[in-house]
Amino acid sequence: MRCQICRGKASVEVRQHHAAFCPLCFVQYFLKQVKRNIQAHKMFSSSEPLLLVVSGGKDSLSLWDALLHLGYNVTALHLDLGIPGYSDRSRDACSAFATEKGADLRIISVKEEFGVSIPELAKRTRRVPCAVCGRVKRYLFNRYAVEGGFTTVVTGHNLDDEVAALLGNLLHWQTGYLARQHPHLPSTHPKLAKRVKPLYTLTERECLAYALIQRIPFLAEECPHAEGATTILYKEALNHIEEASPGTKLAFMKGFLKHKDIFRVVEEDVKLRECTLCGQVTTEGICAICRLRERAGAVVQG
Amino acid sequence: MRCQICRGKASVEVRQHHAAFCPLCFVQYFLKQVKRNIQAHKMFSSSEPLLLVVSGGKDSLSLWDALLHLGYNVTALHLDLGIPGYSDRSRDACSAFATEKGADLRIISVKEEFGVSIPELAKRTRRVPCAVCGRVKRYLFNRYAVEGGFTTVVTGHNLDDEVAALLGNLLHWQTGYLARQHPHLPSTHPKLAKRVKPLYTLTERECLAYALIQRIPFLAEECPHAEGATTILYKEALNHIEEASPGTKLAFMKGFLKHKDIFRVVEEDVKLRECTLCGQVTTEGICAICRLRERAGAVVQG
Numbered sequence: 001m002r003c004q005i006c007r008g009k010a011s012v013e014v015r016q017h018h019a020a021f022c023p024l025c026f027v028q029y030f031l032k033q034v035k036r037n038i039q040a041h042k043m044f045s046s047s048e049p050l051l052l053v054v055s056g057g058k059d060s061l062s063l064w065d066a067l068l069h070l071g072y073n074v075t076a077l078h079l080d081l082g083i084p085g086y087s088d089r090s091r092d093a094c095s096a097f098a099t100e101k102g103a104d105l106r107i108i109s110v111k112e113e114f115g116v117s118i119p120e121l122a123k124r125t126r127r128v129p130c131a132v133c134g135r136v137k138r139y140l141f142n143r144y145a146v147e148g149g150f151t152t153v154v155t156g157h158n159l160d161d162e163v164a165a166l167l168g169n170l171l172h173w174q175t176g177y178l179a180r181q182h183p184h185l186p187s188t189h190p191k192l193a194k195r196v197k198p199l200y201t202l203t204e205r206e207c208l209a210y211a212l213i214q215r216i217p218f219l220a221e222e223c224p225h226a227e228g229a230t231t232i233l234y235k236e237a238l239n240h241i242e243e244a245s246p247g248t249k250l251a252f253m254k255g256f257l258k259h260k261d262i263f264r265v266v267e268e269d270v271k272l273r274e275c276t277l278c279g280q281v282t283t284e285g286i287c288a289i290c291r292l293r294e295r296a297g298a299v300v301q302g
Numbered sequence: 303m304r305c306q307i308c309r310g311k312a313s314v315e316v317r318q319h320h321a322a323f324c325p326l327c328f329v330q331y332f333l334k335q336v337k338r339n340i341q342a343h344k345m346f347s348s349s350e351p352l353l354l355v356v357s358g359g360k361d362s363l364s365l366w367d368a369l370l371h372l373g374y375n376v377t378a379l380h381l382d383l384g385i386p387g388y389s390d391r392s393r394d395a396c397s398a399f400a401t402e403k404g405a406d407l408r409i410i411s412v413k414e415e416f417g418v419s420i421p422e423l424a425k426r427t428r429r430v431p432c433a434v435c436g437r438v439k440r441y442l443f444n445r446y447a448v449e450g451g452f453t454t455v456v457t458g459h460n461l462d463d464e465v466a467a468l469l470g471n472l473l474h475w476q477t478g479y480l481a482r483q484h485p486h487l488p489s490t491h492p493k494l495a496k497r498v499k500p501l502y503t504l505t506e507r508e509c510l511a512y513a514l515i516q517r518i519p520f521l522a523e524e525c526p527h528a529e530g531a532t533t534i535l536y537k538e539a540l541n542h543i544e545e546a547s548p549g550t551k552l553a554f555m556k557g558f559l560k561h562k563d564i565f566r567v568v569e570e571d572v573k574l575r576e577c578t579l580c581g582q583v584t585t586e587g588i589c590a591i592c593r594l595r596e597r598a599g600a601v602v603q604g
Binding site: 170171172173175230233234236237238240241244245248251252255256258259262263 | 473475477538540543547553554557558560
């Protein structure tokens with residue numbers, strides 16, 4: 001197999017594009033894809049202050065590396081979830097990368113913000129950890145961005161993440177979620193940062209290849225709470241199809257974006273207001289996070 | 303495990319409904335589901351002359367058995383595809399059932415209608431057999447129904463068939479197919495019979511259980527051309543999800559039917575007219591079947 005750019009020995013096959021690259025040309029291909037996604041969806045300009053959310057895994061650290069290479073104005077934010085062992089190793093991976101690159105990393109913790117860790121919060125509210133965690137992350141990342149003067153929250157969701165979410169939303173006909181699924185969600189309120197996903201066309205495998213070639217010290221370990229999550233099930237199902245029919249995932253995603261206006265017709269107008277307790281943006285009187293806090297407190301007292 | 307109706311020993315588990323039945327009560331459950339689907343979608347009345355398409359497999363023969371039990375006015379039609387061995391065994395299964403039940407079975411053959419069998423037609427037109435076969439079947443079944451005074455073409459498509467088609471249409475955003483996918487497609491032209499699928503909520507496994515309990519002499523063999531078909535791939539992917547999350551397929555199908563009007567907005571008005579060569583209904587000047595015939599002839603001459 002020859003690299004389709006330099007004709008040297010290829011070592012990375014990108015089946016969805018029927019392409020193969022040598023390590024160096026693959027890095028160029030990856031950076032070009034990231035830049036193309038940013039520009040095609042007008043995600044952000046090169047001077048805008050970006051807040052990149054990093055977990056310490058291959059996707060977010062690869063994106064961090066790519067954004068630095070491409071010269072964007074990026075600050076990383078890591079959230080310590082308080083999961084014994086796993087959270088320490090995640091934080092260490094982010095710190096190691098920041099030190100190596102001399103890059104700007106901020107760290108906040110769920111325990112400092114909420115008084116309890118994610119596992120404890122899930123236990124107290126009798127919710128699935130992943131559901132609580134997703135909600136808390138969206139809330140804290142947005143608040144940190146808005147308060148810190150960042151225009152944009154950037155996340156490392158890759159193509160596999162996006163098509164798994166898409167499949168889940170379609171299997172259950174979550175038309176509201178479908179109407180809001182997009183690699184670029186603009187800000188619709190002064191207290192709401194724009195949210196973008198520059199890796200949305202790149203597979204998990206491509207992000208892994210980039211991280212390995214660039215010798216990024218990422219954490220390979222999955223979150224211990226992720227096991228058995230439906231997302232993994234949807235990824236496995238889609239991998240089964242992709243294996244026999246390469247390019248299906250990307251066509252699925254691109255076709256959805258082309259046709260997604262059809263979901264707008266069923267989506268009611270969502271009115272945004274400020275939470276009466278914390279002042280953050282919500283569609284209800286009291287935001288989901290304040291209700292979660294109340295619930296956690298009530299259970300403790302009860 | 304106890305039968306949820308008679309409390310006797312259950313031997314058939316229906317995981318999508320968290321239910322289990324003894325063989326006799328399962329048969330009653332199956333018949334009730336078929337009847338409910340027919341009535342809920344106003345598919346046909348008990349006196350209407352129905353043309354049921356039978357392949358000799360578990361689905362179509364189970365449906366034939368069910369429609370006879372429920373007292374519908376059903377005539378079966380089997381199409382001999384001319385696939386060596388497989389087609390003989392398929393025809394024999396249909397004939398055995400008809401003889402046993404004293405039921406009305408008509409048999410036509412692709413070779414008599416087109417001069418060549420399905421494999422030969424696929425070869426001559428350089429098309430995938432499944433694509434040619436599907437087209438030929440729809441054409442011949444409709445023509446036979448309309449010319450014979452049958453109001454309705456009934457097919458044995460089960461839930462697995464329908465969700466596999468739905469997933470395929472969504473993965474490739476075939477909005478035209480999505481707009482037309484429904485268990486009851488009404489007639490929109492005097493030369494077009496109504497098409498219905500009374501088994502659309504029943505899984506392949508449930509149809510198999512019904513056929514086994516009722517001792518229906520079905521052909522268990524798959525069509526030799528089906529191997530590697532994308533439909534099988536989609537079924538495997540959906541089975542993987544259903545295994546961990548029973549009821550997903552049914553929810554996927556029902557959610558789609560609830561929301562399917564959203565696909566109508568993107569679907570252009572399709573104007574039906576009569577083929578200038580054969581007089582059958584088409585959306586173009588010459589119908590797909592006459593073009594297929596021409597192509598087959600041209601290749602032979604060429």
